[in-house]
Amino acid sequence: MEVEFQRAKRLIDKAERILLIAHRKPDGDTLGTCIALHLALSKESKEVQKACIDDIPDRYTYMTDIKEYIKEFNYHEYDLLIVCDAGASYMTDYHKIYPDIFKGEVPVINIDHHASNDNFGTVNIVDHHAASTTVILYRFFKYAGYNFTPQIATAILTGLYNDTGSFMHQNTSPETLKIAGEMTACGGRVVDVSRNLFKTTPVSTLKLWGRVLENLKVNSEGVALSVITKQDFDECEAQIDELSGAVDFINCVPGTKFTVLLHEDDAGNVKGSFRTRNEDVDLEEIAGKFGGGGHKKAAGFTIPGRLEKDIRWKIIPLNGADRRHRSLRSIDL
Template sequence: MLSEEVKKLEQSLLASNKILLIMHRKPDGDAIGSILAMRNYLADLKKQITCFCVDVVPENYNYIKEIQFIENDLNKITNNEFDSCIMLDCADIGMTRIKEILENKKFPLGKINIDHHVTNNNYGNINIVIGEASSTAEVIYLIFKSLKYEIGVSTATCLLTGILTDTNNFTNGGTTQQSIEAASELLKIGANINQVLNAHIFNKTVDVLKLWGEVLKRIVYSKELNMVITAVFADDIKKFNLDEEATEGISNYLNNLSSDIKCSLVLKDNGIGRVRGSLRTTRDDVDVSQIALIFGGGGHKKAAGFEISGKLVFNNNIWQIVQ
């Protein structure tokens, strides 16, 4: 199955001259590592490449030298024609935040969907979606192996960034023999694991930990649901003069809870009428993507999210989203 789709992918890319690479809004390590690894492969094939994201890449990715190639000027897409388009780490096309533009634009050699979210609905003409993979970076690693593409040192660091960040440093459910094997191969090639760890794990400032403290104080345990819920407000971020990035690791941190508890939910109120929820579990008998789906979101069995309109209030000893 994989080999057939990879054949189609290779045919499409070899025939294409101008290729658009696109990742989801609010790009994370997996999206960034995946898009730049794919960029390096296509650059080796001497293709004309545009890498795009609607949002700016956070500064802690500056150790990746290809980061300069990511554009967020929409004119680069609307004023150009492309032969094909690759969407990376997007469970659905809406995660690019430019769904209409992508759906109305012609990509004669195909729209390619490369991802690892179990909720991916195969929206491309070519779909390489591996739900068991830890990360899109791991999927790309498998594609490169099957194409017999020789991965360079810099590409190895990009892919390791994706695997380490999406497995939360080899601690979450995405951690498998296959993901560790891929990382091990990447280290053998020369991927710089110290840069990855310093940028994503050992990177908390005093203010970030103080902010986390505020959020941890708000934890509520629901006996009825056997889950913990906490709340983050836009004002918390303002108070410490941080950006939203500072709250990114909180849901993973809550996942350190003992596995007697079914799952955790971090609710973020953006202060302008939207609430985002991040669900995590370590348990095999809990599928948090099903909870996320109820609220129009999606994700993986062990990590999922959603976004709905409303605001957060503390009512009857529990956090509630009200209209």
């Protein structure tokens, strides 16, 4: 990592105009990384801008300069691009409007922690084991000698909180807690972060999650199942993305093998999300039977079709779906 830090620092020192790029559908980690870099590099007398193809969610407005993101730009006007927390170059979505953006005409620093990262940068500061991209950024700041102001500390905490699920996921380690302590000592605002990331929820989302709880059943095989239909979304006036996190929330019933949340989407699909806390269950294999995939402890699938309540919930595949999908007719959950 030391060599990459050295190369990245050299690119930064040489550059006068720097563009920081967040990934599409921005989260606390990509935004926290961009903001901490923006604040630090501005102090180094660099001209810095931030870009994101999607709107920045309101919940992040407690961070400094959060609204100052541009959507379009001419990348040739910059001497350096820094891509933050993007698991692959296409995750920024900018390849769609600027096909050659990451081909190296303008040097790219790729700072990230996803296992999927394809090292698309001129310099790649990638650590698959880091809990968040802001953890890597913290180490880089130490290397580069940048100060942790209260605003920078809050931005680094935001990435940490976001990617560890407020220090509840498996990736919570002595290092993440140590960094969180140090950032708090530097004036980082823990309460602002936790309140905005985890304790701010619109009525539509609360109603939708109410449906998830109401529909939750544990079947005779020890599977916790809940279901959200298109009608539920309409009645709660909620969007699909408001369901994110709900499956983790209900994956808490003692004695269950695993948890499934099924929902219909706008495009006529049924989507399933699996979670388990059970060491003996391999969800990648189970989701595979539905034509999906993922990891051992978290997996999912998408099938064209709709949900129908019989004695139990069934997935009714669309006519014309392939044999594998049709064979699901017999599988109820």
